[in-house]
Amino acid sequence: MAAVLGIETSCDDTAAAVVIDGALASSVVSSQPVHIQYGGVVPELASRDHQRLIVPVVRQALREAGVAYEDLDAVSVTHGPGLAGSLLVGLSYAKGLAWGLDVPLVGVNHLEGHLYSLFLGGQEPSLPFLCMIVSGGHTQIVKVTEDFGYETLGRTRDDAAGEAFDKVGKLLGLPYPGGPEIDRRAPAGDASFVRFPRTHLKGVDFSFSGIKTAVLYYLNEFSDEERVAHLEVHLDDLCASFQAAVVEMLVRGLARAVKQTGIKEIGLVGGVSANSGLRSALDRMAVKDRWTVHVPEMRYCMDNAAMIAAAGYRKLQAGRVSPLSLTAQPALKL
Ligand code: KG4
Ligand code: ZN
Numbered sequence: 001m002a003a004v005l006g007i008e009t010s011c012d013d014t015a016a017a018v019v020i021d022g023a024l025a026s027s028v029v030s031s032q033p034v035h036i037q038y039g040g041v042v043p044e045l046a047s048r049d050h051q052r053l054i055v056p057v058v059r060q061a062l063r064e065a066g067v068a069y070e071d072l073d074a075v076s077v078t079h080g081p082g083l084a085g086s087l088l089v090g091l092s093y094a095k096g097l098a099w100g101l102d103v104p105l106v107g108v109n110h111l112e113g114h115l116y117s118l119f120l121g122g123q124e125p126s127l128p129f130l131c132m133i134v135s136g137g138h139t140q141i142v143k144v145t146e147d148f149g150y151e152t153l154g155r156t157r158d159d160a161a162g163e164a165f166d167k168v169g170k171l172l173g174l175p176y177p178g179g180p181e182i183d184r185r186a187p188a189g190d191a192s193f194v195r196f197p198r199t200h201l202k203g204v205d206f207s208f209s210g211i212k213t214a215v216l217y218y219l220n221e222f223s224d225e226e227r228v229a230h231l232e233v234h235l236d237d238l239c240a241s242f243q244a245a246v247v248e249m250l251v252r253g254l255a256r257a258v259k260q261t262g263i264k265e266i267g268l269v270g271g272v273s274a275n276s277g278l279r280s281a282l283d284r285m286a287v288k289d290r291w292t293v294h295v296p297e298m299r300y301c302m303d304n305a306a307m308i309a310a311a312g313y314r315k316l317q318a319g320r321v322s323p324l325s326l327t328a329q330p331a332l333k334l
Contacts, residue, residue: 001020001021001071001073002020002021002073002074002313002316002317003018003019003020003025003065003067003071003072003073004018004019004020004072004073004074004075004076004106004309004312004313004316005017005018005058005061005062005072005074005075005076005097005309005312006018006019006076006077006108006305006306006307006308006309006310006311006312007054007058007075007076007077007078007090007093007094007305007308008077008078008090008110008113008303008304008305008307008308009050009054009078009082009086009087009089009090009091010078010080010081010082010083010086010087010090010110010303011041011046011082011083011086011136011137011303012031012032012035012041012046012049012086013029013030013031013032013302013303013304014029014030014032014049014050014053014054014057014090015027015028015029015030015057015303015304015305015306015308016028016054016057016058016060016061016062016305017061017304017305017306017308017309018061018062018064018065018067018309019306019309019310019312019313020065020067022313024120024121024306024309024310025064025065025066025067026060026061026062026063026064026065027061027299027300027304027305027306027309028057028060028061028064028305029302029303029304029305030053030056030057032045032046032049032053034049035176036175036176038176039170039176040166040176041083043083043084043085043086044085046083046085046086047083047085047086047088047089050086050089050090051089054089054090054093055093058093058097061305069097069101070101072097072101072103073103073104073316074098074103074104074105074106074312074313074316074321075094075097075098075101075103075104075105075106075312076094076105076106076107076108076308076309076311076312076313076315076316077090077091077093077094077095077105077106077107077108077308077312078090078091078107078108078109078110078113078308079091079107079108079109079322079326079327079328079329079332080109080110080328080329080330080331080332081109081110081111081137081138081329081330081331081332081333082110082137082328082330083330084328084330087328087329087330088328091107091326091327091328095324095326098324099324104316104321104322105321105322105323105324105326106312106315106316106320106321106322107322107326108308108311108312108315109332109334110303110308110332111133111138111140111334112148112150112311112334113307113308113310113311114133114135114269114270114307115131115133115142115144115150115267115269115311116307116310116311116314117269117296117300117301117304117306117307117310118131118267118269118294118295118296119310119314120296120297120300120306120307120310121297122294122296122297123294124294125144125265125266125267125292125294126265127144127145127146127147128143128144128145128146128261128263128265129143129144129263129265129266129267129294130142130143130144130153130254130257130258130261130263130265130266130267131143131144131266131267131268131269132250132253132254132266132267132268132269132273133269133270134160134161134162134250134268134269134270134271134272134273134278135160135161135162135270135271135272136160136162136163136166136177136179136271137160137162137163138155138156138160138270139155139156139160139161139162139206139208139250139272140152140154140155140156140334141153141154141155141204141253141254141257142334143257143261143263144267147314147318148314148315148318148320150334152333152334153203153204153257153260153261154203154204154205154206154253154256154257155205155206156205156206156207156208157201157205157206157207158207158208158209159207159208159209159212160208161206161208161246161250161272162177162179162270162271162272163208164208164209164211164212164246165177165178165179165182165246165272166178166179167212168182168211168212168215168242169181169182171212171215171216171219172215172219172231172235172238172239173231177271179271179272179274179275180274181239182239182242182243183239183243183274183275183276183277185235185236185239185240186236186239186240186242186243186244186276186277187240187276188236188240189234189235189236189237189238189239189240189241190236190237190240190241191240191241191243191244192241192244193234193237193238193240193241194218194237194238194241195241195245196211196214196215196218196241196242196245197210197211197214197245198211198245198248198249198252199211199249200249200252203256203260204253204256204257204260205253206249206250206253208246208249211242211245211246211249215238215242218238243275243277244277246278247275247277247278247281248281250272250278250281251278251281251282251285254266254282254285255285255289258289258291264289264290264291264292265291265292265294266282266291266292266293266294267293267294267295268282268293268294268295269295269296269301270301271301271302271303272301273295273296273301274298274301274302279295282295
């Protein structure tokens with residue numbers, strides 16, 4: 001039996017999970033409601049909460065998996081990208097645990113973790129495949145040629161797609177994070193109410209700062225009272241119009257990557273992969289252009305440690321373990 005603990009503390013979720021012989025045995029995520037009142041993640045508060053939560057969250061993950069600390073064969077942990085103070089809490093804890101138990105430490109790139117959420121049950125993608133990683137911090141399309149072999153085909157030049165959702169959510173007066181709120185409202189709205197501009201760069205790169213500014217300019221056309229009245233009637237329509245534009249940009253980028261590579265095996269991961277509009281658009285492409293689309297279960301779209309444990313398990317099998325000198329790398333690339 002090989003039991004691997006996964007730890008994820010790169011942003012504002014404190015998470016731990018256990019994978020035993022490749023199968024997920026437990027997954028615990030404790031999110032931090034403290035940030036809601038600030039409309040975004042406050043890094044200092046995030047690291048303080050990670051310190052408070054890391055021990056109970058790991059204990060619960062072990063208990064739910066029915067394993068003791070001594071049963072662990074490796075400790076895998078996110079070491080970047082993310083907030084330095086947040087990463088350090090999980091990484092320091094993981095190093096201490098690995099050293100104390102005398103088992104290997106396995107550093108996992110957070111983006112690699114999202115990618116391995118495709119391997120948490122369901123039909124796994126076959127190699128090579130294209131993976132679109134869309135989260136609050138990243139938007140990129142990667143060609144996966146082999147286990148841990150990636151080639152980035154394109155990425156956002158400015159905001160990440162999730163960041164655009166959250167910023168526009170804020171402009172529309174929605175609670176943080178705006179992504180799920182906009183998605184909840186969009187199906188009830190008219191997506192053709194406003195045609196927000198779609199930015200299409202050359203190749204497979206993205207840009208989402210233009211659409212965010214377009215929403216801002218649109219709302220600035222109104223006086224304060226008018227805006228409140230307009231949002232009261234048309235909030236769902238604006239959510240639908242914005243979401244349709246973002247989805248169109250993402251799908252267009254993916255379609256170009258498919259054309260460029262000839263690969264129609266597609267994975268969609270990261271927080272924004274939970275978006276209903278994006279999922280349906282990819283389902284349509286699956287029928288229309290015969291793409292084979294893989295998306296993680298909803299609970300593994302947003303940050304979690306199951307994906308870190310899954311990636312950690314595979315890295316351990318491949319002998320890709322890390323030294324205890326592993327550092328937190330806030331800007332780590334795939
Ligand atoms: O992967 P994730 O949990 O954290 C990062 O690594 O960034 O992604 C969080 C992002 C947030 O921007 C959130 O608004 C967005 O994912 N998100 C969504 C939805 N659910 C989460 N965006 C659009 N529609 C959703 N249903
Ligand atoms: Zn993430």
